[in-house]
Amino acid sequence: MGLAERRKALGYSQETLAGILGVDRTTVGRWESGRIEPQPPQRRGLAIALEVSLQELDVLLTGLRATGQEATGQQSSDHQRAGDTDEMIRREFLRILTVSGALAALPADEAGALTDGGLRRTPADFERMNSHLWQVYHLARSKGSVYPVIRDQLKALNEELAGGGSRSRSLLSPAADLFQMAGEVAFDGNRYTDAAASYSLAASVSRDAAAYDLWACALVRHAYLDMSEQRYRQAAQVLGAAERLAGRGDSELSTRHWVASVQAEAFAGLGDLTACERALDRAEKVRDLTAGSTNGGWLRFDGTRLAEERGARYVQLGHLDLAETALTTALAQTALSSGQSYRRRGAVLTSLAAIGAKRRDPDQVLVYGREAVGLARASESGYVARRLQALCVELGPLSGDRRVAELGAEIATLSTL
Template sequence: MGLAERRKVMGYSQERFAAVVGVDRTTVGRWDRGETTPEAIHRPKMAEALQLGLAELDALLTPPPADFPECTASPPCDRHGSEGIDDMIRREFLRIMVVAGSLTTLAPDDADAIAEAVDRGSAEDFRLMNGHLWQVYQLARSKSSVNTVVKDQLGALNEALKESSRAGGLYEVAGDLFQLSGELSFDGNRYTDAAASYALAAEASSHARAYDLWACALVRHAYVDVYERRYTEAAETLDVARRVAKRGNSALSTRYWVASVQAEVYAGLQDLGACEKALGEAQRVADLATPVHPGGWLRFDGSRLAEERGARYVQLGRLDLAEETLRRALETKTLSRGQSFRRRGAVLVDLAAVGAKRHDAEQVVTYGGEALRLAKKTGSGYIARRLQALQGDLRTCRRNRRVVELNAEINAL
């Protein structure tokens, strides 16, 4: 028995069930058809109305596994059809942005005015859920596990955009959600998808005139070029981000995050003076009153600057300064307790890089091996990317058997 059948057995029409749960009738329709799944916040009321336990409700909402033919051909068959779940997510949010762009074109001259009360309420609901999804994303060991709930949120936003008389605050909501979608793509090593997401986020944020949100989307877009070592292109994007951030809220840390990423770009361009200047600008975040960021799309508070400074010294070849700074960062309470796998993994890789540049195979294996184990344990695409970037430096120790084995294991990632 599915949700629709259970609902009817209990005597609920779609309209009445929607009223009990606190959603729109069209939402219940999507649940009935299996197009979306109910969010956690709605499930207790649903379980009560349907006289089910939460575990029973979860089982009701989980479709039985499909029977798949054995994969024998090469390449392996895709169990999600010709397009995987990530492609579905990308197609969905691209479609949403097309709708948003069309609404911008068709909106009346007063489209920038405050939206009607119903639109404001809808936007606030989305903001709250977006904030929750960012928290889930940050805490998840496997970032891909967040894909499905983000896809559901994108679908709900699309419906709201279509049904609203004007987009109002939904543009800002879209800019927020597209950045999260981009983070999922980036962490999955899909750089082109991530860049598309961040571009859409910047466009939506610009429509909303949400300057801090807009600048953060540009920073994330620049990261795509940074990780492909396209430093000149990244510098151009970050310069625009800096100018946009200046028009934002000076109480937030946006402009200092821009400076922090600019330091990485200048280090990549081997410009020590510009790098030090940008790091000094980023350090000014400490002068702000707390809280300096709302969480979610902006999380820069300066707590990572020590490890980032160490990473910049590695890029610039200042190995003594780099090792001292990185070891100190690794011993901080946040990293030693394992609260940030990505941050700890990055520091470990940088320390391994220092060892490689010194032809110290023991240091390479010690820190690189620990980073590798962390990448396998967490499934982090970010740590895997950092390890893959390390492989170029490993050639300095290519005669060492343990380093060769480490390199082979990184290849397997």
């Protein structure tokens, strides 16, 4: 049974189901044809409407993926759905995971004697390339455009591991770094299964390398997957493990402060204001660190985003005046003229639009929401699109305003990016 069959079994038309979920009828049609999938904020409502569990909904969607690919008769481009049908990168991931376990288990002299060949590229070469890729990733409007380069870097890394040599074990950290970047690209593109696999592999290889900060950061990124589907308790558990790992890492790095910042989001999702503010206060202490507390790659937390983080947490908790003060400050800090990312500014704008929705102020929703939609289109960011999809849940009481209804329809189309 597919989505359409389940809908019909319950006596719903596409229009009726769309009305229940607050989406356009054509969106329901795309779901049922397998051309797009519901965003995480929509899945829970869809499962409830269809009277199935989230796991059962996933089963219904699984059969539609292949159908949708056959119906379009097209292969997805790298920057749109990179990795959906590309098994090569998964094989590269798994190969590095297998080799890293062997290298970690063997004594150093035996690991270096796997082959007689020397390395053509040193670990430092890979670290420099990874650092460059992170810079490209953060500056790119379309994050998926970095995917082909990540794939090539993985292939080169595997070739070096196959070559062996006394420094093979030192390649584990660059591999874990690269996995995290691949996970970020997948997460931004709404490919949660690929993102979860990438972060899990990053954590596994970081463990083999005894790289506690890398390991903690992989867990932080994995926690975002749970929070994207509102599994805040599970996220808090993962972040608790990340906090302990960060405590064993380099005290000069900002890892533990980033963990605290993300813990604040999990606590806000659980409705715990006290724990949220304590976590934010711990995160604020990043300002006491000296220069060099971040590496510009897998660890970038330097406190510059704390105003928007605090504002977003207050929105979650319903403290709208406190949220607006923090977010207005953050918006000034994310002016595009200063070179800040579309993704970051889009998130702040969406939070300000959410405040307008909670206040039943359509003008505030429209001012901030329209700009956020424009940035989501310009950047092709799945992250901003997800934030806007979550905003749609708040727009229900304002749906009688034609302008707000039109904005909701625009947001619904972002899922096709």
